[in-house]
Amino acid sequence: MTPQEIVLGAFAAIFTNFDPEAAQDLLKPDYIQHNASVPTGAAPVLGFIPALKESGIGVTTHRAISEGDLVVLHSTYDNAQVFGADTLVGFDIFRVADGKVAEHWDNLQPLVSDTVSGRSMTDGPTEITDLEKTAENKVLVEGFIADVLQGGAPENITEYISTETYLQHSPMVGDGLDGLGTALAAMAEAGQAMSYSETHLVVAEGNFVLAASEGLIGSTPTAFFDLFRVDNGKIVEHWDTVSEIPARMAHDNGKF
Structure with missing residues (x-):
C-alpha cells in the first residue's frame, strides 16, 4: 500500500469503523504522538476507540495530500465534544514508516460558520493538479x-x-x-x-x-x-x- 492508503486505512479504522484490531495492524506500537491531549504510543489511541464510537463522532475528509512518507488530511469532525467542541476543522499530518503509521501531528480549531469571506473553512477545490x-x-x-x-x-x-x-x-x-x-x-x-x-x-x-x-x-x-x-x-x-x-x-x- 502507498503511504496515503495506509493513512486513510488507519484513519477509517479509528474514526469511521471504530475497529481497534484494524487500527493496531496499521499503527506502529511506538507511534509518536504530538496531539497535546493524547499520550504517545499506539495503545492510548487504540484504547480511546470505544469512547469515540460511543460519542457519535463523525469525520469528513475534504483533501488528502501526500509527499514521500508524509500524508496530510484536511477534515471536519462533527459531534466532536470528546475533543472539546461540537464541530472542529483539522489538519492531520501522518508519517509512515515500514508500512505503518509512525507519527502524528495535528491542529484543530472550532468551526466558524460566519466567515468574513463568506466561504467555509473547508470548501473550494480538492483536485490535485500540476x-x-x-x-x-x-x-x-x-x-x-x-x-x-x-x-x-x-x-x-x-x-x-x-x-x-x-x-x-x-x-x-x-x-x-x-x-x-x-x-x-x-x-x-x-x-x-x-x-x-x-x-x-x-x-x-x-x-x-x-x-x-x-x-x-x-x-x-x-x-x-x-x-x-x-x-x-x-x-x-x-x-x-x-x-x-x-x-x-x-x-x-x-x-x-
Missing part, C-alpha cells in the same frame, strides 16, 4: 513563509500572492491582499499581532502545499497550519487552522 510543479510550488510557499510570514522581506508579498485572485477560507480574513492587510492590522491594533517564528513541516503535492508553523498571537504561543493552493506560480487560495500551544501536554514530544 504534479510536475510540486517542487516549484513548495519553494514558492517556503519563500512566502520566510519573506512575509516570518518577516524577512514582507515587501515581496506580490511575488508570492496573486494580486488578481486570492480566495480566503481563514474565518476572520477577507479575500485579496486588502483583506489580508485589514485583518493583520486589526489584530495588531487589538494587541494580538500575529508572528511566525519557525516552520517545522512543509508537505506539497502538485498545486497544494501545507505548512505547519509556530509563532505568537500577541504573547500566546500558537500553532499555524496553513494550506495554500498555487496556480501559475502564485498563491491563489488559503485555508488554515490556528490553535494555542498548551504549556503542558500528555507526552514529552512537543507540538512539533
Whole structure:
C-alpha cells in the first residue's frame, strides 16, 4: 500500500469503523504522538476507540495530500465534544514508516460558520493538479513563509500572492491582499499581532502545499497550519487552522 492508503486505512479504522484490531495492524506500537491531549504510543489511541464510537463522532475528509512518507488530511469532525467542541476543522499530518503509521501531528480549531469571506473553512477545490510543479510550488510557499510570514522581506508579498485572485477560507480574513492587510492590522491594533517564528513541516503535492508553523498571537504561543493552493506560480487560495500551544501536554514530544 502507498503511504496515503495506509493513512486513510488507519484513519477509517479509528474514526469511521471504530475497529481497534484494524487500527493496531496499521499503527506502529511506538507511534509518536504530538496531539497535546493524547499520550504517545499506539495503545492510548487504540484504547480511546470505544469512547469515540460511543460519542457519535463523525469525520469528513475534504483533501488528502501526500509527499514521500508524509500524508496530510484536511477534515471536519462533527459531534466532536470528546475533543472539546461540537464541530472542529483539522489538519492531520501522518508519517509512515515500514508500512505503518509512525507519527502524528495535528491542529484543530472550532468551526466558524460566519466567515468574513463568506466561504467555509473547508470548501473550494480538492483536485490535485500540476504534479510536475510540486517542487516549484513548495519553494514558492517556503519563500512566502520566510519573506512575509516570518518577516524577512514582507515587501515581496506580490511575488508570492496573486494580486488578481486570492480566495480566503481563514474565518476572520477577507479575500485579496486588502483583506489580508485589514485583518493583520486589526489584530495588531487589538494587541494580538500575529508572528511566525519557525516552520517545522512543509508537505506539497502538485498545486497544494501545507505548512505547519509556530509563532505568537500577541504573547500566546500558537500553532499555524496553513494550506495554500498555487496556480501559475502564485498563491491563489488559503485555508488554515490556528490553535494555542498548551504549556503542558500528555507526552514529552512537543507540538512539533
